[in-house]
Structure formats: structure tokens, C-alpha cells
Amino acid sequence: MxxxxxxxxxxxxxxxxxxxxxxxxxxxxxxxxxxxxxxxxxxxxxxxxxxxxxxxxxxxxxxxxxxxxxxxxxxxxxxxxxxxxxxxxxxxxxxxxxxxxxxxxxxxxxxxxxxxxPLPNADAKIRAEIIELAEQKGWHHIHKLLAEVDPVSAQRINENDSQRLTRALEVYRISNKTMTELTQIKGDTIDGxxxxxxxxxxxxxxxxxxxxxxxxxxxxxxxxxxxxxxxxxxxxxxxxxxxxxxxxxxxxxxxxxxxxxxxxxxxxxxxxxxxxxxxxxxxxxxxxxxxxxxxxxxxxxxxxxxxx
The missing domain is CATH 3.40.50.300 (P-loop containing nucleotide triphosphate hydrolases)
Structure with missing residues (x-):
């Protein structure tokens, strides 16, 4: 068809x-x-x-x-x-x-x-490490770490948005590529x-x-x-x-x-x-x-x- x-x-x-x-x-x-x-x-x-x-x-x-x-x-x-x-x-x-x-x-x-x-799958170990660091130093610190490697994502993500901050930093630590880089690559869409x-x-x-x-x-x-x-x-x-x-x-x-x-x-x-x-x-x-x-x-x- x-x-x-x-x-x-x-x-x-x-x-x-x-x-x-x-x-x-x-x-x-x-x-x-x-x-x-x-x-x-x-x-x-x-x-x-x-x-x-x-x-x-x-x-x-x-x-x-x-x-x-x-x-x-x-x-x-x-x-x-x-x-x-x-x-x-x-x-x-x-x-x-x-x-x-x-x-x-x-x-x-x-x-x-x-x-x-093509974002990497979640990594429970890396995610747990980020959350533990946030509990010790606060989400402001996580936001600062993200800004150092991916300033575009950091500007877009509020420092109180723990879920998206965790994911953005996790992506970088898994792949050594930023979420900004990876999201520019698109996969298949719906036909028709x-x-x-x-x-x-x-x-x-x-x-x-x-x-x-x-x-x-x-x-x-x-x-x-x-x-x-x-x-x-x-x-x-x-x-x-x-x-x-x-x-x-x-x-x-x-x-x-x-x-x-x-x-x-x-x-x-x-x-x-x-x-x-x-x-x-x-x-x-x-x-x-x-x-x-x-x-x-x-x-x-x-x-x-x-x-x-």
C-alpha cells in the first residue's frame, strides 16, 4: 500500500x-x-x-x-x-x-x-549519581554542571525542573554528546x-x-x-x-x-x-x-x- x-x-x-x-x-x-x-x-x-x-x-x-x-x-x-x-x-x-x-x-x-x-536509553546508575549529587548540593548545582557542557539546554531548562535536568546531564555523561547535538538528528516519522x-x-x-x-x-x-x-x-x-x-x-x-x-x-x-x-x-x-x-x-x- x-x-x-x-x-x-x-x-x-x-x-x-x-x-x-x-x-x-x-x-x-x-x-x-x-x-x-x-x-x-x-x-x-x-x-x-x-x-x-x-x-x-x-x-x-x-x-x-x-x-x-x-x-x-x-x-x-x-x-x-x-x-x-x-x-x-x-x-x-x-x-x-x-x-x-x-x-x-x-x-x-x-x-x-x-x-x-538518537538519545541513549536511561542509565539507572548514572541517574542515581546525579540525584544523589543534587541531594547533597542542590539542583542549582546540577543546573550549573549542565550549563558548563550544554549551555543551550541549560538556558531552556528551569533549575527547578529536576526530571529534565537529570535527563540532559545523563545524556551527556552516557554519550559524551549534548542533548542539543543529539536532538538535531531526526529519525523516521509517520507515513501518509x-x-x-x-x-x-x-x-x-x-x-x-x-x-x-x-x-x-x-x-x-x-x-x-x-x-x-x-x-x-x-x-x-x-x-x-x-x-x-x-x-x-x-x-x-x-x-x-x-x-x-x-x-x-x-x-x-x-x-x-x-x-x-x-x-x-x-x-x-x-x-x-x-x-x-x-x-x-x-x-x-x-x-x-x-x-x-
């Missing part, structure tokens, strides 16, 4: 709580399509409430691929996602169906659509037609309200008990990517006694709003995007029209 005959790929991006999943499920009611999750929190098993994972009823009716695929103790990179997503896209297309990629992890989308740079949509609210205040409402619903659904169960495991800790997910980190710290319940709620909502702001910053510079508005009843028709 040549690329012009391949079913198109539909991408639905947007900040958290903007209505991406609802639109994807509507598409499934009107098109022969299958959903692939593009979300770095939904990959984890036993992390359902705080990640706003679709309900069992929704997943039964609208199955999502790349959900519940690894344990919270495991790591999963953008390269892992690209490998898995390409496999799922190929399988869906081979069945004559349309892949619908939906989520808010922009690095996953970027890596898939622009090609994955790709339609890209971004959905968000017209006003920032509305998105903030949706985020706060959803966080409070999570709490009512038993989010604290979910994190208590994770915390009872001896193999999980606050430095793991799974526990650093928005909401989980704040609840974990609350359970550690580092803040009271109200402070946890406040910080959890703030962290989610900051995540949404970063997602929108990515999207504003994104090429070939079709913008949609949350709760606009014409969104479905706009996607269907684009397919024609």
Missing part, C-alpha cells in the same frame, strides 16, 4: 481537562477508528484516579491503546512511546481503520511527528496523511475552573487511597517519573506530612494549571494545527470535514 492509500492519522492535542478524550470518543461513534493514548501518566497501572484515566465503562466501549502498559516502578521514554505508537498505528491501518492519537504529552507527539532523536487538532477553552479562567473541578472530583473518587496504596509499596519513591506526575507528587508529600490537606489541594491544582500552561506554550508554536474550542458542538463536524 502506498502512502496515499493509507488511512489518515488524526491527532487530538490540548491542555489537561480541555475535552480531548470526549472528542476522540465522539469520533469513534462516527468513524472506523481506534484510539491511541498519548499520555505519560496513563501508561501506568494502578494509577487511575489521579491520571484522569477513562472509566472502565468508557474503555469497554472505546478501547484505548497504550494505557496500563507498565508498572509505576518502571521507566518509559519518548523513544519507547514512538516505538509502541508506530506499531499500533501500523496495526490499526492494516485493518483499514483510522488511528486517533489523543493526549497532552507534547514531547511524545513531537517525537512521533518530527522524528525521534496526518491531521492535527488542538482543543482548549476560549478563556484561561474557564480552563482553570475545569482543572480545579476535576481535581476535586478525583479527591471524591478516592485519590488519596490510591496514592496510599502506591506509597505502601517498598519499590516506589518520590523520584520516580510515575510519582512525579502532577497530583501524585503533591498527595505523596501530604502523606509524608510535608503539608496539610488544604495545602496539598492548593498545590495540586496549581501544578495542574502550570502543566496546562506548558502544554499551551508547546501548542502555540506548533505547525499545521487546526484549533478547536472546548464545548463547541461543531468540533466533531470540523474534524469530519477535514477528513474529506
Amino acid at each position: 502506498n502512502t496515499s492509500e493509507l488511512p489518515p492519522v488524526i491527532c487530538i492535542m490540548g491542555p489537561t481537562a480541555s475535552g480531548k478524550t470526549d472528542l476522540a470518543m465522539q469520533l469513534c461513534d462516527h468513524l472506523p477508528c481506534d484510539i491511541i493514548s498519548v499520555d505519560s501518566a496513563l501508561i501506568y497501572k494502578d494509577m487511575d484516579i489521579g491520571s484522569a484515566k477513562p472509566t472502565d465503562e468508557e474503555l469497554a466501549k472505546y478501547p484505548h491503546r497504550l494505557i496500563d502498559i507498565i508498572d509505576p516502578a518502571q521507566s518509559y521514554s519518548a523513544a519507547d512511546f514512538c516505538r509502541d505508537a508506530k506499531r499500533e498505528i501500523a496495526e490499526i491501518r492494516s485493518n483499514g481503520r483510522i488511528p486517533v492519537l489523543v493526549g497532552g504529552t507534547m514531547m511524545y507527539f513531537k517525537s512521533l511527528l518530527e522524528g525521534m532523536s 496523511k496526518v491531521l492535527q487538532f488542538a482543543i482548549t477553552t476560549t478563556e484561561r479562567a474557564e480552563l482553570h475552573q475545569r482543572i480545579e473541578l476535576r481535581f476535586n472530583i478525583m479527591l471524591e473518587q478516592g485519590f488519596q487511597a490510591e496514592v496510599e496504596k502506591l506509597k505502601a509499596r517498598s519499590d516506589l519513591n518520590e523520584n520516580l517519573p510515575s510519582i512525579r506526575c502532577v497530583g501524585y507528587r503533591q498527595m505523596w508529600q501530604h502523606l509524608n506530612g510535608e503539608m496539610d490537606y488544604d495545602e496539598m489541594v492548593f498545590r495540586g491544582v496549581c501544578a495542574t494549571r502550570q502543566l496546562a500552561k506548558r502544554q499551551l506554550t508547546w501548542l502555540r508554536g506548533w505547525p499545521e494545527l487546526n484549533w478547536l474550542t472546548t464545548n463547541d458542538e461543531t468540533n466533531l463536524q470540523k474534524v469530519l470535514n477535514a477528513l474529506k
Whole structure:
């Protein structure tokens, strides 16, 4: 099958709580399509409430691929996602169906659509050494070390962003090449037609309200008990990517006694709003995007029209 005959790929991006999943499920009611999750929190098993994972009823009716695929103790990179997503896209297309990629992890989308740079796999020993050094001298020191070898990445990464600082310095120590150098090399992208949509609210205040409402619903659904169960495991800790997910980190710290319940709620909502702001910053510079508005009843028709 040549690329012009391949079913198109539909991408639905947007900040958290903007209505991406609802639109994807509507598409499934009107098109022969299958959903692939593009979300770095939904990959984890036993992390359902705080990640706003679709309900069992929704997943039964609208199955999502790349959900519940690894344990919270495991790591999963953008390269892992690209490998898995390409496999799922190929399988869906081979069945004559349309892949619908939906989520808010922009690095996953970027890596898939622009090609994955040849970054080395994570090295647990080197990563542990960096984290230990940060605990001794602070993340400011790690940022300074990164600036000495990769000033471009250091300028781009905030000194409080421990996850990205660790990764950037880890890449250099493994490969002796900077992340800046390696990210300029691009790999394979998706063949065929790709339609890209971004959905968000017209006003920032509305998105903030949706985020706060959803966080409070999570709490009512038993989010604290979910994190208590994770915390009872001896193999999980606050430095793991799974526990650093928005909401989980704040609840974990609350359970550690580092803040009271109200402070946890406040910080959890703030962290989610900051995540949404970063997602929108990515999207504003994104090429070939079709913008949609949350709760606009014409969104479905706009996607269907684009397919024609």
C-alpha cells in the first residue's frame, strides 16, 4: 500500500481537562477508528484516579491503546512511546481503520511527528549519581554542571525542573554528546496523511475552573487511597517519573506530612494549571494545527470535514 492509500492519522492535542478524550470518543461513534493514548501518566497501572484515566465503562466501549502498559516502578521514554505508537498505528491501518492519537504529552507527539532523536536509553546508575549529587548540593548545582557542557539546554531548562535536568546531564555523561547535538538528528516519522487538532477553552479562567473541578472530583473518587496504596509499596519513591506526575507528587508529600490537606489541594491544582500552561506554550508554536474550542458542538463536524 502506498502512502496515499493509507488511512489518515488524526491527532487530538490540548491542555489537561480541555475535552480531548470526549472528542476522540465522539469520533469513534462516527468513524472506523481506534484510539491511541498519548499520555505519560496513563501508561501506568494502578494509577487511575489521579491520571484522569477513562472509566472502565468508557474503555469497554472505546478501547484505548497504550494505557496500563507498565508498572509505576518502571521507566518509559519518548523513544519507547514512538516505538509502541508506530506499531499500533501500523496495526490499526492494516485493518483499514483510522488511528486517533489523543493526549497532552507534547514531547511524545513531537517525537512521533518530527522524528525521534538518537538519545541513549536511561542509565539507572548514572541517574542515581546525579540525584544523589543534587541531594547533597542542590539542583542549582546540577543546573550549573549542565550549563558548563550544554549551555543551550541549560538556558531552556528551569533549575527547578529536576526530571529534565537529570535527563540532559545523563545524556551527556552516557554519550559524551549534548542533548542539543543529539536532538538535531531526526529519525523516521509517520507515513501518509496526518491531521492535527488542538482543543482548549476560549478563556484561561474557564480552563482553570475545569482543572480545579476535576481535581476535586478525583479527591471524591478516592485519590488519596490510591496514592496510599502506591506509597505502601517498598519499590516506589518520590523520584520516580510515575510519582512525579502532577497530583501524585503533591498527595505523596501530604502523606509524608510535608503539608496539610488544604495545602496539598492548593498545590495540586496549581501544578495542574502550570502543566496546562506548558502544554499551551508547546501548542502555540506548533505547525499545521487546526484549533478547536472546548464545548463547541461543531468540533466533531470540523474534524469530519477535514477528513474529506
